[in-house]
Amino acid sequence: MGWRPCSGCTHEFNLHRPNIVEEATNFFKSHGVSDFTFDSCRLWGWRCRAKLAIRGLSENPLIGLYEEGTHNVVDIPQCKAHHPNINAAVELLRKGIKELNIEPYDEDQGTGDLRYVQMAVTTYDTSLPASQRYRNGKVQVALVWNSRNEKSSNSEKLNDLANFLWRNGGPRSNPHLIHSVWANFQTSTNNIIFGNRWRHLLGERDFWEHVGGIDISLDPSSFGQANTRAFDNLLRKLHKYVPYGASVADLYAGAGVIGISLAANRKCRSVKCIEINKESRPSFQKTINRLPNSIEGSISWHNADTSINPVSWLVGSDVIVVDPPRKGLDSSLVDALRTISSHKPSLKSLSSNVKEEKRPWILREREQAKEGSVHVGRDKTVEDSQSLPEKLIYISCGWESFKECSKGASRKRNLERKRRNSCEEQSGMDLALNFESAVSVCQTLCKRVASYERVLVKDE
Numbered sequence: 001m002g003w004r005p006c007s008g009c010t011h012e013f014n015l016h017r018p019n020i021v022e023e024a025t026n027f028f029k030s031h032g033v034s035d036f037t038f039d040s041c042r043l044w045g046w047r048c049r050a051k052l053a054i055r056g057l058s059e060n061p062l063i064g065l066y067e068e069g070t071h072n073v074v075d076i077p078q079c080k081a082h083h084p085n086i087n088a089a090v091e092l093l094r095k096g097i098k099e100l101n102i103e104p105y106d107e108d109q110g111t112g113d114l115r116y117v118q119m120a121v122t123t124y125d126t127s128l129p130a131s132q133r134y135r136n137g138k139v140q141v142a143l144v145w146n147s148r149n150e151k152s153s154n155s156e157k158l159n160d161l162a163n164f165l166w167r168n169g170g171p172r173s174n175p176h177l178i179h180s181v182w183a184n185f186q187t188s189t190n191n192i193i194f195g196n197r198w199r200h201l202l203g204e205r206d207f208w209e210h211v212g213g214i215d216i217s218l219d220p221s222s223f224g225q226a227n228t229r230a231f232d233n234l235l236r237k238l239h240k241y242v243p244y245g246a247s248v249a250d251l252y253a254g255a256g257v258i259g260i261s262l263a264a265n266r267k268c269r270s271v272k273c274i275e276i277n278k279e280s281r282p283s284f285q286k287t288i289n290r291l292p293n294s295i296e297g298s299i300s301w302h303n304a305d306t307s308i309n310p311v312s313w314l315v316g317s318d319v320i321v322v323d324p325p326r327k328g329l330d331s332s333l334v335d336a337l338r339t340i341s342s343h344k345p346s347l348k349s350l351s352s353n354v355k356e357e358k359r360p361w362i363l364r365e366r367e368q369a370k371e372g373s374v375h376v377g378r379d380k381t382v383e384d385s386q387s388l389p390e391k392l393i394y395i396s397c398g399w400e401s402f403k404e405c406s407k408g409a410s411r412k413r414n415l416e417r418k419r420r421n422s423c424e425e426q427s428g429m430d431l432a433l434n435f436e437s438a439v440s441v442c443q444t445l446c447k448r449v450a451s452y453e454r455v456l457v458k459d460e
């Protein structure tokens, strides 16, 4: 059976072991990794977070993804990758659009009311037995509305739609499907889905999930991983690669879930989370507030661009975790990692150079303390050390960019080897060079899944 291809699906066949797994296995083998493993997790109903475009007509709305290479939206009413309750909430939304005569967005004219919807499922309801929580997940609905704010002329329609969803999917309906309804206001004609203005309209404000041994809070404005189960597996595997008491820098951190999970499970001395999107800060803060008091290390979140002066984030950490967007690591960060790697034999000299470089970072952090950074635990200044990282953990959602980055590093290593002596033992961190072990948690049903291929590389 075929279907009209939305841009979501890359793999249609052989989902338990798609071709890309062979490629990854060979890739890692060629780098000396023999224990590469593959875990597909759920093949159906795994996607707990979806951003869907809304186009067409109010009497026949299209709610789905763009057809490959176009801006034509393909309706995906019963997407097999979605958590079933996302599909149910999409149908409820479709009904609301029709009944209330909500106009889907028209990209050419810039007209219409509803542009996108983000649906995120929380599977963490402690009033249910654990075995029933996943399938009874509730959906946080964020409606991206084509107006500047809630006072615009079409805002009555927005409230009507929110009330419709709540009346028909909220706590008084059976099944109770909707966790909450939010609005985001966006009038720009570019391709950016969300505008800067968010409003909580109905239902619970806080959205909790439980992954990697901790409760995490995610506002709709923060990045959240789409495959909740695979992410939980990944975090549990990740813990094993981080020594107890390590200091960790979590780069491209979102709301800091990876870093906080490590802090809680590996008793980290310090964890620094670095993220460019300031909207992730409140979620970080709420997650921190729920941590047990017994967690003693220092945990901080910094609203900063990893590509600017990246060395300042690397120095003082034993372990670096990177989880970049699909395009991969910023080139300045790759350069910094390589510099650190090649300076390893002369750590002292680099460390002393970095002391100077570090100053702006400390200043920056203090400056940002008011607006951007959050810090809990022991005083960070006590933590400042000039040690260099020993381990890089790369969580990749872009296989191609990951390979590119590794290739460059391999070339460089070969040159270095020639330059030194091939028998000389490599020490310290290298960027995806000496793969000792690799774990991949791959989801392969959809192309959107390509963005959830996870490759952890342990490199010592």
Ligand SMILES: C[S@@+](CC[C@H](N)C(=O)[O-])C[C@H]1O[C@@H](n2cnc3c(N)ncnc32)[C@H](O)[C@@H]1O
Residues within 6 Å of the ligand: 223, 224, 225, 251, 252, 253, 254, 255, 256, 257, 258, 274, 275, 276, 277, 304, 305, 306, 307, 323, 324, 325, 326, 330, 397
């Ligand atoms: C794949 S997400 C990972 C988020 C987080 N690690 C998690 O698991 O929830 C990538 C994150 O990198 C952030 N980001 C993108 N470019 C960045 C940059 N130059 N500096 C810092 N963060 C960046 C994005 O805003 C996004 O939150």
